[in-house]
Amino acid sequence: MRTLLIAALLSVGTLPLSAMLTFESPVIDVKAEPTATKQVALFKFTNTGDRPVTIHDVKTSCGCTTTKLDKLNYEPGESGEITATLDLGGRVGKQHKEVTVSTDDPAQQSISLKLIVEIPELIAFSSRGLVWSQGAPPTVQTIKVKVVHTEPIKIKEIKSNDAFFKIELHTIIEGREYEIDVTPTSTAERTPRSATIITDFPWENPKTFTLSLRVN
Numbered sequence: 001m002r003t004l005l006i007a008a009l010l011s012v013g014t015l016p017l018s019a020m021l022t023f024e025s026p027v028i029d030v031k032a033e034p035t036a037t038k039q040v041a042l043f044k045f046t047n048t049g050d051r052p053v054t055i056h057d058v059k060t061s062c063g064c065t066t067t068k069l070d071k072l073n074y075e076p077g078e079s080g081e082i083t084a085t086l087d088l089g090g091r092v093g094k095q096h097k098e099v100t101v102s103t104d105d106p107a108q109q110s111i112s113l114k115l116i117v118e119i120p121e122l123i124a125f126s127s128r129g130l131v132w133s134q135g136a137p138p139t140v141q142t143i144k145v146k147v148v149h150t151e152p153i154k155i156k157e158i159k160s161n162d163a164f165f166k167i168e169l170h171t172i173i174e175g176r177e178y179e180i181d182v183t184p185t186s187t188a189e190r191t192p193r194s195a196t197i198i199t200d201f202p203w204e205n206p207k208t209f210t211l212s213l214r215v216n
Contacts, residue, residue, distance in 0.1 A: 020049040020108055029116040035202040039117045043082040047074040054104040061098040084115050090209035092121040122149040129212035130182055138184040145178040153201040160195040165213050167195055187215050
């Protein structure tokens with residue numbers, strides 16, 4: 001009996017140290033402000049184990065999301081945070097982004113974090129992408145634009161990366177409704193192109209929207 005007790009005590013004394021990064025909120029669900037161009041979220045965590053933890057890498061599910069981490073090593077009881085920044089661009093609706101954290105903890109080598117951002121719709125487009133068939137007549141296609149935000153938003157200009165498409169902007173109601181006519185100069189060859197819609201809202205950092213123009 002005494003031998004068994006000593007063996008049990010020795011086994012307790014040699015239990016492996018544990019490590020764990022505990023996040024306050026592994027899922028962050030927020031709504032972006034109408035004037036925002038970026039959404040920042042802080043994933044706060046604490047090393048609740050009894051040995052140091054090293055973060056090897058932090059990866060995101062897309063190039064529109066970046067992360068920042070002040071340091072890689074965290075002692076027991078030490079806290080930190082991962083800053084995730086989503087570039088809103090011309091996106092609307094719910095955006096689901098993942099952040100994967102890799103650590104040296106054998107029991108927790110990969111941690112999945114989620115950033116959910118609801119981006120309010122400011123401008124409604126009848127289409128954000130136009131397609132023409134190769135060899136078909138280069139007919140004009142029209143995109144209808146309607147401002148749904150409470151404040152008027154003006155389309156200042158539309159920039160294209162070349163002259164492959166002729167683009168004309170028509171104002172129906174200033175700050176509220178527009179029409180964009182797009183005509184390819186030729187449909188002889190397949191080509192992907194794009195155009196950028198530049199607005200005046202918000203004035204300090206105007207939002208832009210991208211149109212996809214293709215001949216397939």
